[in-house]
Amino acid sequence: MSPLKIKKGSTSHSAYDLRPSFSDKEEQHTLAVLVENEPGVLARVIGLFSGRGYNIDSLTVAEVDHLGHRSRITIVTSGTPQIITQIKAQLGRIVDVHKVNDLTVEGPSVERELALFKVEGTGDHRIEAIRLADIFRANVVDSTLNSFVFEITGTSEKIDAFAELMQPLGLQEIARTGVAALSRGT
């Protein structure tokens, strides 16, 4: 039983069932939002966040079902449990939104991000960069005599760590896709 005495497996809406009690502690949640692939749907979601003062830490969106006309928006957001609950409820009432899943609380999930790193350097720096890239399983997707572009996928933390290591080795630019996430199992 939750603090609000809602039994697990209750028939109400999923996002609503998962309401935690009010607390001041900020949490980061990954939300998967399945939407109708209509013009303006992304604007509705973003407008909701800006209009109500919620945070967007990362946002990715792409069509996932062409025939079914569905897109999936993955949002990483942070706030108190009450705010997170509000965000889910507010997303849920957008007419074009089919489903809101909170991957952070709905059991285990996998999260991945892809990033491209441009690193310039020669000599030891260049050798060190490619050695670290190998450790991180990053691929070289472009190479000149004094630069590399690395492609890396992984959790956001892994990409952060790679960025930190590349910084002294001549890191010039980073492009990150934002988080894509799915729940594990069936």
Next chain:
Amino acid sequence: MTKAMTGAKMVVQALIDQGVATVFGYPGGAVLPIYDEIFQQNSIKHVLVRHEQGAVHAAEGYARSTGKPGVALVTSGPGATNAVTGLTDALMDSIPIVVLTGQVPTFMIGSDAFQERDTVGITRPCTKHNWLVKETDRLAPTLHEAFHIATSGRPGPVVIDIPKDVQFATGTYTEARQVETHYNPQVKGDMEMITELAKAMETAKRPIFYTGGGVINSGPAASQLLRELVGATGFPITSTLMGLGCYPASGDNWIGMLGMHGLYEANMAMHDCDLMINIGARFDDRITGRLDAFSPGSKKAHIDIDASSINKVIKVDIPILGDVAHVLEDLLNVWKARGRKTDKENVQKWWHQINDWKKVDCLKFEQKGKVIKPLYALARLEELTKKHDRYITTEVGQHQMWAAQYLGFEDPNRWMTSGGLGTMGYGFPASIGVQMGHPDALVINVAGEASWLMNMQELGTAMQYGLPVKQFILNNERLGMVRQWQELLHGERYSSSWSESLPDFVKLAEAFGAKGIICDNPDDLDDAIIEMLNHDGPVLFDCLVEKHENCFPMIPSGKPHNEMLLGENADTANAIKSDGAVMV
């Protein structure tokens, strides 16, 4: 059966199929094909307003008073932007309206064409949903879905933006029953939670029903079930501004409106209760006052169709997501099946306490001297009209709160007011919409002179369609509520809160061909009101009232419910502390 027709014809056909009888609108270049179709039929009556804001408020008044969706039709650009205030008003108060806007042809969209604006972009945050229809084949399904979305779940305004080439082009008309929608909000409440609430009702010592506009939006059955529940349990009931009429003001268990300008007994009961049953209200800041001191000792149940209303500002113990009528029906059944139990002895004690609070008689006033007190004017209006088939609209300000306090509502859908947005200028066009929906009823707009002037152009509309709406203006030559706050909060520096250069309202009425009545003497008031009621046509009633009357009782911002200011003798100096002053 599929039929080929132009987009403009589809609009009219879809409105007919949706049972629309009245459309409020204003023509312009981008909606001319639709107006041409309206010209060539007799099923739908078009009411030509004088400003698009008036069209949307009229549609709101129509919707709120009939329970059917209101429809407005406006042109692109300025037509659409003028509709924005009405749309926002309808969103805040959950009023189902469908607003059709014209748009420049699809091939000109994005070119900053004449009267082109991004209407779906502008109206996205102030509608429940909106569409730009780019293909004529998509027009009919979109129109049907628009009505479905506006009226189901938590009702609200929708906009359909229709480019002119889509109106001219021929496409296939789709009938409503062929349209599939994924939007079907849950109406049945969770039975476990409902049982939980029934149990809480059995043991509550100091229970209270706190009802709101959701009861009215849920339909007449909800009000009926609520009355049954209140009657059977014997619990006291209060309501928000938006919920007035869901339980009769003459009912035994009615303890009056609650909130910032609510009754003393209602607010005290909310503060001291041990079980609060919120039915279709949303813990608005006008209701809660200071959040951390809001009803500190109570268990709270909340019935709402909108999941985002539950636990938004006040944490509740028994959340029930569902439609009020459905939930109340189940609640009644469960509670009856469990033996119809309440803690009668303690509820009786609770009533003794409430009756003691009632003795404060927070609405008492004395009409002395030769100046009409606004409270007296409303008390007389109530006395002289309460037996009529009566609908009341209001503008926004002191007069609105006084009307809520001094007029009694016996049934739902009889009280149309701008609650959430607080839109001055709402009441007059809303009264026109109400009168269109109820041609034989007595429709009165209780107004302040400043609010009324904001949409005064609609007097032309009332005249053109012979709508006998009564404009009861409490004229204190002040922006009364602004003035009151300046007295309480800003050292009596009355910055821009005078209504200067006011028109002669009698002459103004006459200029439009309407009737004007002025009254400044309490002894003449009854006769003047009767004269207004007897006139078969629009009346502008200029009631000159006491200029410095304040609206009491009042919970100052930042204060809890049990610290109300009562009556004229209240110590208003420094009533609002600096932390409350930032709130409105």
